[in-house]
Amino acid sequence: MLRTAVLILLLISLKVFPQEVKVPEVTFPIEIIAQKQEKKPVLSPPERLKIGEKLQIKLFVEDVKPIPPYDVKPPVLNFKKPSSFLGIPEENALMSDAVDDFLNGRYFYAKEKLEKLVKKYPDAPFISDVYYLLGLVYSNLGEEKNAFNIFVKGCSLDTASKSKDYSCLIGAVFSFKFHNTQEAEQLLKNVDITDDNSLFWHGVAFALQDKPKQALELLKDIKCENLDINFINYCRYMKGYVLFANHQFDRSLKIINKIQSPEYYRHLLLLKGFSYLNLEKYPEASAYFQKFLEGYGSVEKISDYAIYGLGIIDIKYNRIKEALEKAGILEPRDKNLAQNLYIKVAEELADRNDFETAFVILQRSAKAGNAYIDYLRKKIAITAYNTGNYRYAFLMFKEIDTPLFNLYAGYSLLKMKRPVEAKEYFEKAVRLSESEETKEKALKYLSDIYFRLKQFKEYLLSVKKIKQFDPEYAADLLGWYFFIKKEYKKAYQAFNDPYMKAVSAFNGDLLDQAYSIIKDRKDRKSRFLLAYIYLKQENLEKAREILKELSKEKDKIGEEAGYLYAYSYFSEGNYSKAAQEFWNYAKKHRDTVLGRQAILRMADSYYNLGEVEKARQIYRKFIQKYSNTPEAIDAAYQLTVLEMKGSTGNIAQQIESFIKKYPNYPFVNLLRIQLADHYLENKDFEKAEQIYRQVIQQDVKE
Template identity: 20%
Template sequence: LSSLALYGLGYSYYNLKDYENASYYFDDYVKKYPESKNIVEVKLRLADSYYGNKEFTSSSNIYKNLLKGINRSKNADYVLYQYSQALFKAGKSKQAVKEFKDLQRRFPRSKYADKSLYVIGWISFQKNNYEEAIKDYKLVLKKYPATSLGPIVYYSIGDAYFNLGDYESAISSYGKVLVNYPRSQSVFDAVNGIQYSYVAQNKTEEAVSFIKEFVIQNPGLNFTDKLSFKIGELYYGLADYKKAQEEYNTFTEQFPKSSLVPEAYYWIGKSEEQQKNDSDAVKNFTKVYESYPKSQTAAAAVIELSNIYNRLKRFDEAVSVLKSSLDNLRESSRAAEIAFMLGSTFVNAGDVSSAYDAFNDVITYYDGTIFAEKAKLELGLIDLSAKRYQNAEHYFRELSEKLTDDIGAKAQYYLGETLFEQDNLTDAISAFVRVNTVYPKYDEWVTKSFMKLGDSFVKMKDKKKARQMYREVLNRHSKGEIAIEARKKLRRIR
């Protein structure tokens, strides 16, 4: 390709933010046309492309080489700033700070000077050196009083004070964002900071009063609904469910057109449920699902409804809402979970045949999800209960061979159970031993495996090993039902 073609392709991909392809063409240009009049510009774009593709070491090397040939050109401050940033993001923070300081020394009027000093403060913050971060942030305001970074600097100072536990100073700094920059994008975060500073001091009512007063004084802001919504969150987080319910109700009246209204009704339902008001909880969850089916909260409301109906043994109603939602919420990220809950509801209702079909549907339509794996486990348990050992073994073996989580641990245990029930004791013992070997952190299944190992050795008339296994159960759990069972089995061995 000609130099013009490589140059054009590189810039086309660069402007599309396809930095991988951009770097390919810019790099090709540099190799083929090192004497080109555009070589410095192309090298800079190559470095920027590496930077955009998060190849920070490669980008920093090019920026460094460019700096050797650039002194007071129009791009020198930019190159030095990018070089410093690349060093920082490559994990070389000490060297980055040195270069950021060099930028302020060499280019005190650069548009990157205030940014470079701010990043120095951010580096101190990241290292948990909050006092140093505060000094650096304050220096930004002192050296560059007209900086556009003012809101974020005050907010960052507030965060540093918050992490030091100096909540009053944090409130003061966050407050300067509200007073000096009431229309900035940092206002919402600053209000959050003030709220959490009050809460950290157990001053919940002060936090609530502050938010309410701020909303009254700033009705035109486009996030007042989000701030008001936080009042309910505060009370719910403190387990004051009655006040949470009241505040969420107030929210729906005050902001009826807010996108957060479905979520408010959802949390009203949760608050009612926590107060044992199941009928009112059902009413609010139903409202979310029926009135706001396109909201992100609709699926969560269906799941809560299903949980309540299952707990109350109103299985037909649970099945009805789950089936309906599978049609209406098929694009939801929680559709697989809803489909799995349908199968679980059939299990709870004793309808094993329908449960089997439902779990098969989960595997068919939601393959690759965690709920497909859970469905396979449930199918294995149903097959084991029905003594369809070959099917059960298939599911349990598949899961235990590819998963290392709790599902894999449970599957491995039940693989042992399946083999044990068929009197294939040698393979059963191997399966139970593998639970402890592969899944040692899942105590429930490891302990149960030791119990079944004891049972297996009893069947094999190896009393010594059987005793060892039951004693291992007692070593792990000296109290509780499993300990009682282990002691009974030990006493039976003569």
């Protein structure tokens, strides 16, 4: 009697009696529910990283200095002959005769007289003219060292005259010839005149010291035609060279095309070739490089640039094999040029998304030399990422260790499904980066990881920081926070994204607001949400109209809409129509999760129509065909309950068998209660009590 009383109390606590146990509803993946479920999209790292700034075409001027002014001859000044009578005064007579001798080509006679003047009359009023004229004489006799020394002495005179300034100027020119640029600069400082001739040679000093930008500042406004006639050709060459070195290829070509001097011919061929190459005029460029190799061969080092230029043209014409052959030729001759050419090939391949071959070429380039080590490390790392070699890319990004490459390291770890480790690199990028773009990207990925890890305190702090860069994005992140917390009205207020704003309104029972946002939107997910709104408003006809339209497309929404269309008939009790629609759906979506669910719902429909045997056969066939699937467990459960209702076979054995097979099934406790009821009806109070207590201890409320 006591045991019976205890069992009655247990039944009351469970609020279940044998006659009230019904066939439980099955949990469906999609059904007419009060809330629309959405998941925050995962922020995926980019599939491809940009290779970054491409390597510049190597200009030969980077390694080959301009030609010194070897062919520049000292200008002949208009010397004033001092007056004399019958050889008196002697210094005047000597100077006057020396001028005549020089102008008539009698250089030895002029030399003799001028040397005597320097030695005997160092204080003559025209002594600066004497030194300059003597320098000219030595120069014309081919005695350049003596000429240079005389010009230097003339430059040091304590006088102010044009001939003294020109002694300094031409002394500097000779210093350039002798590759003594520092001495040339000192001589130029003693020049008092500030005309274009003087300015030009100051510009030359910068150019010969590898300072093309400073040289251009001085040379850009000089018109070579206005200089001393002896300087014109060299001015054109030097100005063309400096413009070229400053990447002003059009202007350079206009000047160097006027040069006739053979002294500069080799350089001019390369200057023109690379100018046309950089202007993307490849036939013209190729012609000049070929002309260089035909005229000068490939023995001299400077010819490496002609080979290199032709290799670049091969790349432009998609002749990758030929370009690689030229890089191979350059490897033993000029490792830097070979490396550069390999890299240019790899860049071209990367532009065509052939990252695997690009990766191989970059590794080959790395073995060719050391000139581009840092550049290559970055390129190889990025190319490894772009080929899907994320572990290798991560190790290289980690080693490079700059804020941008910390960001890339985070990307690699996300690709490897290691978000916790990725978080550390994104945090480092945020902490160290001075680039707002890098910091913003890192913060966005950080917020996504915090959300996934449910670290909401850190998540909200990152959202606050993102707001400084992208307020709309931050608003949506805040919306997702409220959405996941099921604070739908706050989510509705926060979201900037119209769709999620409408979903939040729908879930917060703000149907009018949800409808007003979504009603005119034509995208598929918005139309699907509109169908939900109509279903919630019990406007089934409008809902079905949208669902039928959406179900025509072969995408996820189309699949879900088709299923929901059939289920709308099931939900209103139109089981005959539901059975037909579920069957139509199952045929269209064979071997999909929803297709299998549709078969079960079809069986449920027949059961509700009273066609129990038909339902039973469908369940049994389903279990045989789709064994070991979640849907098969659903079918087994339904079949177990069905058998219980039909009172066929050993009920206790059927239930115990199901519970043993599927102890974690969502509705297993309902079956346990049904089993306890069975034992209670058969007076097996001990077993019944044991099961009831088990259910209570698990604190499961059905």
